[in-house]
Amino acid sequence: MSAPSVVGAQGSVARTLRVIPQSNLTSLDPVWTTAVVTRNHAFLVFDQICAQDAKGEIKPQMAEGWLLSDDRLTLTFTLREGLVFHDGQKVTSKDVVASIKRWARRDPFMQVLQPAVAEVEAMDDRRFRFRLHRPVPLLLQALGQTQFPCFVMPERIASTDAFTQIREAVGSGPFRFVANEWNPGQSAIWAKHDGYVPRQEPVDGLAGGRAPRIDRVQWTIISDPATSASAMTQGEQDYWEYPLHDLLPVLRRSRDLVVEQRLLEGTYGVARFNTLQPPFNNPAIRRAVAMAVDQRDYLTAVAGTDPRGWGVCEGVFTCDTPLANEVGSEILKTHSIERARAALREAGYANEKVVLITPSDYPQINALSLVTADLLQRIGMNVEVISADWGTLIQRRASKEPVERGGWSVVHTTSSGASLTMPVFHLFLRANGANAWFGWPDDAEIERLRGAWVDAPDAAAGRVVAEQLNRRAMEVMSYVPLGYYWQPSAWRKNLTGVFRAPATVFWNIGKS
Template sequence: MSILETGRRGVLAGGAAIAASGILRPREARAERQLNLVLESEVVILDPYMTTAAITRTFGFHIFDTLFAMDGQGRIQPQMAEGHTVSADRLTWTFTLRPGLKFHDDAPVTATDVVASLERWMPKDALGRMLRDAQAGLVAKDARTVELTLKRPFPLVLEILGKPNAPVPFILPERIARTPADQRITEIIGSGPFRFRPDLWLPGNVMVLDRFAGYVPREEAPDFLAGGKRVKVDSIALRAMPDQMTAATALIAGEIDYQQYVPFDMIDRLERARNVRLLSLGGLHQFQGNYRLNHAFAPFDDPEVRRVLWKLADQDGALQAIGIPPRFRTACNSFWMCGTPLTTDAGAEVARLSVEQAKAELARTSYRGQPVIFLGVGGSISQVAAAVLIQNMKQAGFTVDEQVMDWGTVLARRARRDGWSMFSVYANGVDMMSPLTHFYTANTCADYPGWSCDDRIPALMRQFVDTEAEADRRTIAAEIQRLSYALTPSVMWGQFTIPAAYRTSLRGLMESSFPIFWNVEKA
């Protein structure tokens, strides 16, 4: 999930901040083929299985690799896999690794590494758990061959192994993948196109990823997360620059090469700037904003109290308050995003803004003034969206205790079952377009922050997985949404695009809401 900082410091102040902070060190700045990047936030959690944070996923796709990967059309293609076969009864799937794959410590990638990685990943992911429940066995037949046997046909094997949704089924060395499931890995060794340099990592300042000379790219052209990942620079430096106005000023000055999210009130200036271009995408590359509720902690352990929020969420007001230009935003009441194959309005009749009606409904619930502990990320657009809802909540009779912190602290706090009631966040559309990947439906009845549960939803998810007809899947997705409106795992605050910006000296930048830096050249 993504966080966009929207500090509103002036341009002169931003330039002074860069100079004073020493963010760009002279020796680093002279690196001939280093990309200086400002992403959505600093990478806090490096273990790709331990969080759904988008910044960790971005880090992971550069450091690790996957058996299969999604292309720009949403199709699943072989990645580390050379190919696969399926038995006539569709119960045995055999995967063969490409030759020559190796990890950053020069150890060869083997089928044993794949088995260990998938066994560590599956319990931590909603789709992974479905695959685990369907499997009868997962073994390494030889150094390059993995065999998956199933108890019953399972149509979505490749879609799950190639899914881009966090936690992604990245492949790790067996010795690292065998780290106890409740512990984060501490040695970051992958087989991806870049390697992590722990000796150059300065938290709060910079993280450096070097080109991995031993990486063997596929022969195909690059296509989103699939195809050949050819690294054409020596390194990428992920600069910690929380104030996005400062970052935009640095981009205009040529001190950084790329900014993942630009402040909306800087769009006009960036469009006029020399040697700067905006990358603005639609469809699945848009974002969905959500207020996530904690069902394990009062007052939102009461479903009637939760449902009052549907009358208080003002999507138009939140998107407008953030300052998102009309061409970049839309109000949308579909859990699965608007403009996607599963878009539906099932159950959405309850999402009608009315503070007075909410006040009356709240008075009929068990709520008696308990504080709603609202975790906010200081300076973010999520905090602005939260402010709009908080104002309406107070008018309806809620007592709200807003606690502002950074995103890393929110991630730590949300892992607890108590001490928080809700937080505001947003996620990539590719994550939210299906009940199987939507963070707050896919994890229904799972040990996942928020702890929302309706036993009917996991049963419908299994039907969705076992169904091959698209029309039937749409019907099931609509029913899952109807139940989700009643359960209220989250409440949407809008659908929108966040433009990225980059220097025109970059060539080959992928048109994607995922920041991708293989195949990028710097003139």
């Protein structure tokens, strides 16, 4: 009597990709939050108009193609046939236009380009166009970016204000979100979208055919890394997105596991100040803290003492990319607690409380946070460390209130190297006040330079602007770069189709 149910259970496991994600999923809205875990969810559910391949080139995805007019003032897209939302409704240009408009209000890249856009309009069910005041060579790069993707939602959902969080995840991507099985803090489920028609091309980065080769994707939140490692080695889980570095040797000893760097770039750490509230509304105090930072302390705390696992990068742009420079970065090379303590006194620090929130369930960011907490205490600041789960942290960091009313002073996060290569989508560089990333720095000169980079006539001129941006960023010091580390993933050897990409995505992956 029990045999059929056992066989059924085994079959269910064979058709389910069991994943330990980087952190808890608390928001379904990839426009409202920049949390990478929400972006990973969104890549399962939503599709893009165009997408980046492994070389960073923009290729059609939902679009069949596009045409730029001879005067370069009209860019017309045609959607490919067979696009259907998870609720059964056909995807039309009106859905795409509404999605573009909502996304554009929050995307740093598009905010820079927006003054050149006269209108985005639907022409018929499959065609839509951008009408431009002047040529915008970077428009396709903005639409197809990985950092803050333009995901397409039904018009009824995309009509939600960009600063209001959506609660319904309906897209046209390869998997549909199973809302009634979502248990925040424990698990989340996605099921294969039977109506999805992938592009008939090999997968290439985030471009090509996004073929769903598994029936279900199940994320299970396991906050204890040792428990996660045991679940992987014993076959209870199939994929661990961000294994703790200390446990990599244990995972590598297992004959059943693969441990490899799947992401295309290193992971960059960031300490972000709340520039609205004391004491970090004072740039001199922010700069004093930066004088005490030694990136090596942070990187070894996360990735160990082997320097092959990490790298110092004391500028705002991703190291070893065209705009990388350290002009004006001398402050990050100070590495002195004593000088930082003296600078803090000179800046007029008056023992204001500093609230640093650290994620208890995100080991890598927790490690970065605790290094900063120790550093702040050593230079003489009045520090309160609050431990919270990652989902709570990303909700709280949206608060602009003083610390005594639930606000914050310092938070940490990480970013892919690709997200920090250009001024237009560098979230932490943006300094447009209320519309900036959490911390809300307001600096007209940084904003002027970001626009100047877009208008630079050639690469050499753009490089000059990038150096000016690095110098100004070190003066404003709205965040402290903490270097980068390599973050491998682990998966069981019976998984097929695992490929390298600039984001953690689960299409093309099956089980043998």
